[in-house]
Amino acid sequence: MKPFDVYPIFDIEPVKAEGSYIWDAQGRQYLDLYGGHAVISIGHSHPHYVRALEEQLRQIAFYSNSVKIPIQNKLADLLGRLSGYEDYALFLVNSGAEANENALKLASFHTGRKKVISFHKSFHGRTSLAVAATDDPKIIAPVNSTENILFLPLNDEAALERHFSRDVCAVIVEGIQGVGGVQVPTERFLQKIRTLCDQSGAVMILDEVQSGYGRSGQFFAHQFAGVRPDLITVAKGMGNGYPIGGVLISPRFEARHSMLGTTFGGHYLACAAGIAVLEVIENENLIERAAEMGSYLMSEMTDFAHVREIRGKGLMIGVELDQPCAEVRRRLLVKHRMFTGASSDKNTLRILPALNLGRADANAFLQAFKYVLAAV
Numbered sequence: 001m002k003p004f005d006v007y008p009i010f011d012i013e014p015v016k017a018e019g020s021y022i023w024d025a026q027g028r029q030y031l032d033l034y035g036g037h038a039v040i041s042i043g044h045s046h047p048h049y050v051r052a053l054e055e056q057l058r059q060i061a062f063y064s065n066s067v068k069i070p071i072q073n074k075l076a077d078l079l080g081r082l083s084g085y086e087d088y089a090l091f092l093v094n095s096g097a098e099a100n101e102n103a104l105k106l107a108s109f110h111t112g113r114k115k116v117i118s119f120h121k122s123f124h125g126r127t128s129l130a131v132a133a134t135d136d137p138k139i140i141a142p143v144n145s146t147e148n149i150l151f152l153p154l155n156d157e158a159a160l161e162r163h164f165s166r167d168v169c170a171v172i173v174e175g176i177q178g179v180g181g182v183q184v185p186t187e188r189f190l191q192k193i194r195t196l197c198d199q200s201g202a203v204m205i206l207d208e209v210q211s212g213y214g215r216s217g218q219f220f221a222h223q224f225a226g227v228r229p230d231l232i233t234v235a236k237g238m239g240n241g242y243p244i245g246g247v248l249i250s251p252r253f254e255a256r257h258s259m260l261g262t263t264f265g266g267h268y269l270a271c272a273a274g275i276a277v278l279e280v281i282e283n284e285n286l287i288e289r290a291a292e293m294g295s296y297l298m299s300e301m302t303d304f305a306h307v308r309e310i311r312g313k314g315l316m317i318g319v320e321l322d323q324p325c326a327e328v329r330r331r332l333l334v335k336h337r338m339f340t341g342a343s344s345d346k347n348t349l350r351i352l353p354a355l356n357l358g359r360a361d362a363n364a365f366l367q368a369f370k371y372v373l374a375a376v
């Protein structure tokens with residue numbers, strides 16, 4: 001047997017990682033500006049995180065949700081305090097898709113309705129409902145039903161208003177679209193969704209799987225718009241590599257026994273990882289640092305050759321070129337040993353480093369990027 005090839009594989013075998021660096025089996029050092037799809041939030045192998053996981057592993061690693069697991073309360077308290085959602089409940093799962101799957105299910109349980117509004121270029125994961133709400137026909141299997149999903153253009157308030165009715169179950173929107181090429185919903189658009197959901201009794205779901213956890217320069221990207229969604233989904237940076245996801249659930253929702261469930265979600269190791277990440281975010285002021293470093297990077301890149309548009313907030317940056325970005329990314333990786341990300345828009349590359357990316361590393365990237373762009 002061999003592993004199924006999930007993504008196109010670069011000919012690199014990482015064997016060690018620390019902070020924003022990765023080393024391969026040949027001992028070559030790489031600068032990581034991608035964090036393995038925006039997962040590395042506090043840097044690879046952060047000492048506080050490693051210690052927390054080691055200590056937890058020695059005590060107890062797993063038991064199911066059929067017993068009391070106080071470490072879940074500690075995680076929920078800390079997440080509530082740092083995000084400003086103290087009054088919400090936290091349902092813990094293992095991935096972003098699972099978080100969205102459960103959020104959509106919860107919205108449907110709550111409203112008794114089926115129609116879901118999603119947006120062009122959205123990505124919500126690969127499980128049944130999450131993939132149906134994703135705007136990419138290539139990844140939707142015949143068994144996935146899309147009959148209840150309506151895709152509208154992002155930031156088109158008139159279209160939203162036109163298609164809103166009292167049969168809408170939920171609107172699901174990313175805080176900032178990531179896979180779609182870093183497309184930012186306007187504050188007005190998010191406010192409009194909130195108003196229409198309030199008027200019709202629909203549920204507003206914010207997918208902060210990629211844009212959350214401080215990456216945008218706020219704890220959640222939607223907080224720039226001052227709206228409070230009913231459900232917020234998180235994963236990726238939440239565990240800094242340890243698989244964990246969650247749904248933040250407004251107090252409006254009543255939990256009915258057995259409505260939601262999971263075997264692995266919320267186990268001790270995942271919670272220990274989640275707590276350590278939040279402690280580092282708080283102790284090292286990573287949200288402010290992401291905002292500052294993001295503004296610096298974006299302002300420095302504006303006059304680089306071939307750059308058509310720079311989008312994003314904080315350290316969630318999309319650089320749209322006037323040509324496909326694959327060759328630029330290849331040269332950055334092979335010649336300059338720097339990881340960057342692609343997106344579903346072939347011209348847009350994504351920069352999603354750890355939130356504590358250092359100034360010297362940012363400058364090294366800027367220099368290499370400028371050089372590569374001038375040469376393509």
Ligand SMILES: Cc1ncc(COP(=O)(O)O)c(C=O)c1O
Nearest residue numbers: 095096097123124125178209210
């Ligand atoms: C916005 C968003 N939602 C959901 C997901 C799915 O997360 P996962 O791969 O952990 O299932 C992703 C993954 O890229 C994402 O970017």
